[in-house]
Amino acid sequence: MIADINTDLIVLGIWGLIFAIFIIKLFQSIRLVPTKSAYIVERLGKYHTTLDAGFHALVPFIDKVAYVHDLKEETIDVPPQECFSSDEVNVEVDGVIYISVMDPVKASYGVTDYRYAAIQLAQTTTRSVIGTLDLDRTFEERDVISAKVVEVLDQAGATWGIRVHRYEIKNIAPPETVKNAMEMQVNAERERRALLAKSEGDKQSKINRSEGVKAEMINRSEGEMQKRINEAEGKAEEILTIAKATAESIERMAQVVSAPGGKNVVRMQLGAQYLKQFDGLTNSANKIVLPGNMMDFDHWMDSIGLEESKD
Incomplete structure (x- = not known):
């Protein structure tokens, strides 16, 4: 009787195991495929279908998911x-x-x-x-x-x-040796560019200074030239003005001399100026030599044609 009970328990355990396997396979046959995923289903070892995103039910013991692919990058x-x-x-x-x-x-x-x-x-x-x-x-x-x-x-x-x-x-x-050589090459190139930039800067600086000196000399020479031109024009204008004034004075003097009694007036003015010259000589320490006959002035006046008027 104990043997029969053991046999029944073994059979019941086998059926229970089969039922459990069936339940597990049943649940495994239900697949929920996520978005941007694809399941490759094989039926009896042969490709059957591709499951896209969503709910899917497979045939237990026949269908299986052989490959799972993520479609995202x-x-x-x-x-x-x-x-x-x-x-x-x-x-x-x-x-x-x-x-x-x-x-x-x-x-x-x-x-x-x-x-x-x-x-x-x-x-x-x-x-x-x-x-x-x-x-x-x-x-x-x-x-x-x-x-x-x-x-x-x-x-x-x-x-x-x-x-x-x-x-x-x-x-x-x-390699490390090549890397060191490349670094030395890069440093040498940087130093070369720095020296080149510095020399270019010095060259440009000297050019700028020389151009500044040149411009300054040109400005000075142009200023000196303009100054001399202005001075010459001023002197010319002065000479012209003096000449015009002298001409006008001579012309007026001629008019005065030619007028009645003009010669006497001229004689009087010249005599006054002649005598005025002795005014500043009285206080001079130098010796003064005077003509012996002061009346020679009248003879000098007569010599230049300013004889006394008969009127």
């Missing part, structure tokens, strides 16, 4: 790798890829692991592109390297069901 780090430039310099390059799954079916069955495949292809393409460039150009041609990697990955991505949006190089690290 994702970043994949490309590990550092050694590359040789065209001038035989070893550099270490790493980067990052931005990709997204466009066709979940091809991403599942077109390649074993599209992430690993994209990384390997990016590394090999980077090595081949850097091998065509000199070391100096590898730092300048990052865009060229990135564009070439994106182009190659896009061609392969059509088969893998992915799209490569961009590829960015994070670091290009040359």
